[in-house]
Structure formats: structure tokens, C-alpha cells
Amino acid sequence: MSEFSVSALDGLSVGGSVTIREMGRQGMVSLRADLSAAAKAVARVTGAEMPAQRKISAGKECAVAWMSPDEVLILCAADQAGKIAFDLSEALTGQHHLALDISDARAMFSVTGEAGAIRDVLAKITPADIGALGLGEMRRTRLQQVAGAIWFEAGDEARVICFRSVARYVFDLLAMSAREGGTVGYHG
Amino acid sequence: MLTFRCPYCGIDACETELAPGGEAHLKRFGPGSADADFEAYLFLRHNAKGVHFERWRHAMGCGKWFLAARCTATLEVFGTYPAQTPEPPQDIVAAIRAKRPDWSLS
Ligand SMILES: [Zn+2]
DSSP states (O other), rough: TTTOOOOOOOEEESSSEEEEEOSSEEEEEEEEEEEHHHHHHHHHHHOOOOTTTTTTEEETTTTEEEEETTEEEEOOOGGHHHHHHHHHHTTTTTTTTTEOOOOOGGGEEEEEEEEEHHHHHHTTTSOOOGOOOOOBOOEEEETTTTEEEEEEETEEEEEEEEEEHHHHHHHHHHHTTOOOTOOOOOTT | OEEEEEEETTOOEEEGEEEEESSSSSSOOOTTHHHHHHHHHOOOOOOOOSEEEEEEEOOOTTEEEEEEEEETOOOOEEEEEESSSOOHHHHHHHHHHHOTOOOOOO
């Protein structure tokens, strides 16, 4: 990643029933491997335990999220992603795997506000059971027309990730769902 | 609306998170096979009204292919199981029989 790289929407933000903000450059490393065989290497490089199905585990200034039975996503500082991908590949030498810095392929949003309002805004754009989504759980799903993932960073903040090429679409979707006059009040 | 539990990520996935892959447990007939077998493999499907075995992919989720047994008339789901399963597993067959006593695996 070069010093000239910019995020998809350069920190764009909008208010409404909740506040939506594109989070700028975010480090993301995709690791595909036999997860149980890769657990030691992941612990050594990230300081995090291998997450259980759909869980997110915390490491040293990063988090490791379960994406599928053979894939985890490491969320880290933008300038650390390259090093983490490199270190994982070194630690997994001889094991079939793929560790890749995918930071520039993705966009991340923060959705902040009142807990119920956040869930309402998200529930309008995904078929996922947002009411059942707990802290520390990664939910890959559909955001209207495109694939994305949602998790709760805290009770009053959700994070949304999607492919960079559809960042504007997802931002507009969240903004429309949060527009004044569209509050639902379903999630209290 | 159809809801399948993905056997790989455990999510109860709405049909709109999934991509359909047609009938499951087809036996492939490739180059060198008899014309009739090749035709059947390519084109001929049970198209059952009732119990049906299908392939689905959790496209907007974990990305994995899985197999499902459901009723095409009522959309009742009898169960889902991993794609690496050559024939319907015993527990799925038992679940179908419990609901459809007249049904048999042909
Ligand atoms: Zn799945």
C-alpha cells in the first residue's frame, strides 16, 4: 500500500437517525487455510486465538474474524496489513494457504447512535436477523444488491464492510435507511 | 420464503442470501459415455412435486456449496448437509420419512 492510497470515500459522513461514516484507510488481511492447522501461526503473528464459527477474537492492535470454515479476516491498522500478510506467509511456510493484504479492495463504515436505531437502520437493508446479532459476532450477509458483513463493535456502534467498488452504493443505502422520517422503532 | 441452515457457518439463511444450483446427487456422464446417458446428465431432471434434493450456495455469506432436502410444493425444509455427500444421509432420509411416510428414495 502506497502513501498515496486513499480510502473509497475519504471519510465521508452523514447524519440521520444514526451517524454513518466511511472509516478511511483500514487494514484488512485475508487468510485462507486449514484454520485448525493455522491457529499457531495466527496466534504468533496477531496475538489472537483462532475465532470459533462466526466469532471475532481480539489480538494485539488487531482483530481476527471467522469468515468461513477455511477463511479468517484480520482487521488491523492500514500500515500493518502488508507486514501481517508477510509474517503469516512466513509462519505458514510449507502449509497450503493464502495470506493477502486486501485493504485496497474493501471499504469500512461505522454506524453510531442509539442501539435500537442502529439495528433498525441495518435491518432495513439486510435479511440477516439483526436483533439476534451479538457483540463479537461477524455476520456476512446481503446489503440489498451486494455482499457485505456486519458486526457490533459496541452497543452503540456497528461496523459494515463491503467491496470498495460498491462503497458509494452501500454508503447511500445506509444514509437512505437512516434518513429522517424513516424511523421504525422495531428494535426499541 | 425459503430458509436453509447453512451447514458450514450455521446461519439460518434466507433464500435471497443463497444462489440455487439445481438438482443434487447427479451422476456425471462425460466424454465417451453413451449419448442417452450424456443427454440425461445434461438435461433430464426429476422436477418433482414433493421431496427434492438440491444444491445451494451461501453466496452472500460464507460462500460454500451445500445440499438441501425440501418439498417443492410446500417449501418445507427437511434438512441441509455438506456438499461432499454422495447420497442423502440417513438422518435426512429419516426426517423426510417422518413427514412423508409414503415417500421413498428412488
Ligand atoms: Zn454459510
